[in-house]
Amino acid sequence: MKRPLAIVLIGAAILLLGVLPFFALPYHVRVGQLFLLSAVLALGWHILGGFAGYWSFGHTAFVGLGAFAAGLLNFHFKLPPMLGFVAGTLLGGLVSAGFAALVAYPVLRLRGIYFAIALLGMSQVLGELAQNVDAFQGALGLTLPDVAPDALRPEVFFYYCFLALAVGSFALAAWIRSSKLGYGLAAIREDEDTARMLGVPTERYKIITLVLSAGLTGLAGAVYAYSLGYFTAGSVFRVDFSLNMILHSLLGGIGTLTGPVIGAALLVFVTNVLLGQLLDLHLLVTGVLVIALVLLAPNGLLGVARRWRERKGR
Amino acid sequence: MNLLLQTLLDGLVLGGVFSLAAAGFSLIFGVMNVVNLTHGIIVLIGAYLAWSAQHFLGLDPLLAIPGIMILLFFAGYAYQRTLIQSAVDRSSLLASLLVTFGVALVLRNLLVLVYGPDFKSITPSYAFTNIKLGALSIDMVRLSALGASLALIALLAFVLYRTDWGRVIRATAQQDFAAGLCGVNVRHVYGLTFGVASAFAGAAGAVIGIVLPFAPPDEGHWTMKAFAVVVLGGVGSPAGALLGGLLLGLINTFTAQFIGPAFPNAMMFLVLVLMLMIRPNGLLGSAFGGSR
Numbered sequence: 001m002k003r004p005l006a007i008v009l010i011g012a013a014i015l016l017l018g019v020l021p022f023f024a025l026p027y028h029v030r031v032g033q034l035f036l037l038s039a040v041l042a043l044g045w046h047i048l049g050g051f052a053g054y055w056s057f058g059h060t061a062f063v064g065l066g067a068f069a070a071g072l073l074n075f076h077f078k079l080p081p082m083l084g085f086v087a088g089t090l091l092g093g094l095v096s097a098g099f100a101a102l103v104a105y106p107v108l109r110l111r112g113i114y115f116a117i118a119l120l121g122m123s124q125v126l127g128e129l130a131q132n133v134d135a136f137q138g139a140l141g142l143t144l145p146d147v148a149p150d151a152l153r154p155e156v157f158f159y160y161c162f163l164a165l166a167v168g169s170f171a172l173a174a175w176i177r178s179s180k181l182g183y184g185l186a187a188i189r190e191d192e193d194t195a196r197m198l199g200v201p202t203e204r205y206k207i208i209t210l211v212l213s214a215g216l217t218g219l220a221g222a223v224y225a226y227s228l229g230y231f232t233a234g235s236v237f238r239v240d241f242s243l244n245m246i247l248h249s250l251l252g253g254i255g256t257l258t259g260p261v262i263g264a265a266l267l268v269f270v271t272n273v274l275l276g277q278l279l280d281l282h283l284l285v286t287g288v289l290v291i292a293l294v295l296l297a298p299n300g301l302l303g304v305a306r307r308w309r310e311r312k313g314r
Numbered sequence: 315m316n317l318l319l320q321t322l323l324d325g326l327v328l329g330g331v332f333s334l335a336a337a338g339f340s341l342i343f344g345v346m347n348v349v350n351l352t353h354g355i356i357v358l359i360g361a362y363l364a365w366s367a368q369h370f371l372g373l374d375p376l377l378a379i380p381g382i383m384i385l386l387f388f389a390g391y392a393y394q395r396t397l398i399q400s401a402v403d404r405s406s407l408l409a410s411l412l413v414t415f416g417v418a419l420v421l422r423n424l425l426v427l428v429y430g431p432d433f434k435s436i437t438p439s440y441a442f443t444n445i446k447l448g449a450l451s452i453d454m455v456r457l458s459a460l461g462a463s464l465a466l467i468a469l470l471a472f473v474l475y476r477t478d479w480g481r482v483i484r485a486t487a488q489q490d491f492a493a494g495l496c497g498v499n500v501r502h503v504y505g506l507t508f509g510v511a512s513a514f515a516g517a518a519g520a521v522i523g524i525v526l527p528f529a530p531p532d533e534g535h536w537t538m539k540a541f542a543v544v545v546l547g548g549v550g551s552p553a554g555a556l557l558g559g560l561l562l563g564l565i566n567t568f569t570a571q572f573i574g575p576a577f578p579n580a581m582m583f584l585v586l587v588l589m590l591m592i593r594p595n596g597l598l599g600s601a602f603g604g605s606r
Contacts, residue, residue, distance in 0.1 A: 106591045113349055113411070117541060118590045121583040124538070128580035239534065243415070250412065280427070287419030294401055294409045294416070 010170075010258075017163055021156045029155045035268040036162035037224060038248055042260035043169040044216035045245035047176060048209050050254045053189030054108070057116040058123030060241035062214040065099055066092030066221025067236040068130055071142035081145040088144075089222040096218025097211045104207040111192070120242070127237030138233030144226050158227040165223060166261070169216055174257055176212075181205055189255070251293055253300030262301060316449045321571045322564070327456045329563020330463035331525060335518035335536060336543035337470050337555040338511030344550020345487040345507045348398060351414040354536035355421045356386065356512050360519020361528045362429055365436050375436050375520050376462055382520055383513035390512025391505040393417075398508065399501060418533060425530040435527040459525045466517050471552040473510065483507050487550060542586045548596030557598055 017036075021029050041063070049055045070088030073079075079087060107118050130138035148157035176182045184205045187195035196202045225231050245260075248267055252259030267289075275285055297304050339353045360382050367378035401413040443454040474480035485493040486503045494500045522528065522536075539562065547558025562582060569581040589596070 110590060110594065114590055114594055116411075117349075117545075118587055120538075121542075121587040121590070124583040125580050125587065128577070128583070132574070132576040132580065246412070281423065283419045283426075284423035287416040287421075287423065290416030290419070291397065291413055294413050295397075298409055 014163075014167060021159055026153070026155055029159050031268065031272050033155060033159045033162055033227070034272065035265055036159065036166045037220060037227075038244060038264035038268050039261045040162060040165045040169050040220040041217060041241065041245045042248035042252075042264045043166070043173050044213050044220065046249045046254075046260045047173055047216070048213040049246065050249050050256075050260070051173075051176065051182060051185040051189065052206060052209050054111075054206065054210075055116050055246065056119040056213075057242055057246070058119030058121070059213075059217055059245055060236070060238050061119070061123035061126045062096040062100065062217035063221035063224065063241055064123070064126060064130060064233070064237040065096045065214075066218030067225035067231060068136060068138070068142070069095035069218070070222035070225050071144060071231065072136070074144055075137070075142055081147045084145070085147040085226055088226070089219055092222025092225075093215045093219035096221070097215030100211045100214030101207070104210045105203075108203070108206045108210060123237060123239075123242065127233055130237060131233040136233070141230055141232040142225075143230045144228075146229065147226060154227075158223070161223050161227070162220075165220055170257075170261065172212070172216065176209075177257055181208065185209060186255075247290065247293075249300075251297075251300055253302030256300070256302045259300055259302050266301070317571070320450050321567050323450055323452060324456075325564035325567035326560060327452070327460045327525075327563070328566055329560035330460040331518070331522055331559075332539055332543055332562050333556045333559025334463040334466055334521060335515065336540040336547075336559055337467055337552055338513075338515040338518070339537070339540035340544045340547075340550055340552075340555045341470075341474075341483075341507060341511045341514075343544060345483060346398075346402075346504055348402065348410050349414070349541070350398075350508075350511070351411060351537055352393075352418045352421065353511075353515055353540050354533035354538075355418045355425070356390070356515040357519040357522065357536045358425065358528060358530065358533050359421070360386065360516030361436075361523035362425060362434070362519075363516065364520035364523045365429075365434050368436055368438075374438055375524050376438070376458060379462070379466075379517045379520050382516045386516035387509040387513040389509075391509035393512070394505045394508035395501070399504065418537075422530050422533055429530070431530060433527040433529045434523075436523040438524055441524075455524050459521050462521050463518075466514060466521075467552050467556055470510075470514055474552065479506060479510075483510075539582075542582055545586055545589050545594070545596055548598035551598060554596055554598040558596065561597075 017032070020032055024032065041059070044062075045056065045059050066089075069092040070085075073088045073091050074084045077084075103122065107115060107122070110118050130136045132139070146154065148154040152160075176185070184195070184200045184202075187198070187200050188202055188205065192202055221236060225236065228235060244264075244267070248263035249260045250263065251267055252261065252263030270289070271282070271286065275282055278285060299306075335357055338356075339350060342348055342350045342353075363382045363385070364375040364378050367373040367381070368375055397413055397417065398410055401410040438455065438458075440454040440458070444451050445454065445457060472480075474484060482493070482498050482503050483506065485496070486498060486500055486507075490500050493503070519528075543555055543558035543562050545558070546561050547556070548554035565581055565585060566578045569578045573581070
């Protein structure tokens with residue numbers, strides 16, 4: 001696609017999403033909110049999983065860390081709601097990024113499936129600790145104040161919060177992709193040993209990327225906690241969060257910029273609107289969808305589109 | 315002292331079941347390098363089949379094991395030759411991870427539709443008999459579960475190390491290309507491996523069924539436990555699965571007894587993560603290229 005055209009299209013999409021709450025029903029705003037949250041999470045995962053090829057199966061750990069940082073801040077220091085929201089969100093991002101920086105060096109020495117499972121294990125440990133250590137209150141749950149201003153309905157307020165995060169994440173991803181870091185990550189994804197031999201500082205790049213990815217996910221986790229109002233360890237340490245990030249990226253197209261967003265839009269729409277009537281068969285249909293996706297479109301929808309364009313051009 | 319010994323004994327019994335449940339997973343991982351996320355659900359299918367055998371036919375769950383193994387062998391063979399192989403052919407191994415996850419979701423949903431979402435348990439006729447060993451006590455159910463687990467692991471080792479099937483499976487695990495050059499039909503061997511692994515997973519399910527209650531959402535736990543066992547013990551060998559399983563059983567009961575009943579899972583994953591960092595090959599594993 002031509003660059004100016006792409007910028008116009010993305011601008012139009014953001015504008016459309018910006019005015020959507022004025023027309024849509026509250027339920028559709030909720031679905032939109034879920035889509036934007038999923039898009040932020042998928043973009044956050046994709047910086048590491050898509051650009052660098054390090055597939056994490058435990059990114060929900062960072063959602064949980066962000067949520068608990070915000071929740072515990074509010075619990076221990078009674079800040080005014082709006083200040084608490086902003087401070088909690090920033091703290092959530094910081095705690096996530098800090099924790100990622102702490103574990104980055106050892107876990108990033110692992111590759112492929114071992115890295116994936118190490119992070120899955122890490123997310124399970126954190127989830128169990130949040131659930132069982134009394135100081136974290138994960139079993140009882142944490143309550144957060146209502147921070148939506150009077151002029152806006154809560155779902156609209158959080159819709160815009162997630163929209164802002166999504167636009168920010170997209171900009172960050174776009175910047176990374178076109179920067180030196182992005183080219184380094186692509187080299188790591190294709191062949192890490194060769195990249196290292198050619199002078200790409202692989203360790204540093206991987207650590208920076210994991211920290212950015214975790215920080216972004218932590219921010220989203222904190223805002224998600226506020227949008228819930230009340231959460232327990234079980235509502236933020238969720239394996240399906242980790243999984244959906246992967247699925248959305250895979251559906252859209254790994255390594256592309258818009259892929260995770262397109263994937264999130266499509267899958268959230270399908271599972272929430274189309275499958276709303278089939279609650280008993282929800283897992284079954286999702287499972288069939290996953291299988292079909294991997295077998296029929298291993299490079300995602302954007303991969304299918306590219307192949308189609310190439311065939312037509314020939 | 316008695317508490318310590320009793321915890322040790324309970325840990326070994328639990329560990330025997332874990333070992334058996336992980337042996338098939340370890341085999342598939344070692345031979346095909348595929349992480350089979352369907353493993354937990356196959357274990358559960360074994361448990362549900364054993365439950366049905368007892369409920370409808372009045373058959374003892376341990377006697378139902380041969381039938382379950384034959385059934386799941388063919389199912390596993392067909393599953394590998396159709397879905398898994400095409401996933402491996404078409405794209406990366408990570409994609410086969412997603413395919414197996416999708417299949418696990420489908421099967422879990424089907425189990426809920428057929429058997430309902432509630433916990434089920436199997437009560438054999440000897441359920442309430444106890445054996446005293448001095449001050450220690452062990453019930454017949456656990457004793458027979460441990461016995462069955464050890465016997466089945468020995469059977470798996472026999473198949474792998476003393477039969478023609480085992481020889482071609484091990485050859486393919488070492489180098490599939492060279493095995494193919496020597497006349498081994500590699501795709502057929504992959505199918506066989508999956509079939510054998512599924513058969514043993516199903517048998518493990520029948521054994522688990524008499525020791526613990528089970529429900530469809532448990533499948534993720536059994537897959538994760540299998541992974542932990544493999545990481546602890548080492549990929550691909552029944553001996554590794556046995557060692558890893560026994561260790562995991564001990565970690566479980568000792569944590570529950572001396573730290574708190576809420577912490578065995580956290581401890582298990584902590585050990586898993588530490589082990590991945592210190593020695594990703596597992597205690598008995600040989601140098602395995604995929605880990606680094």
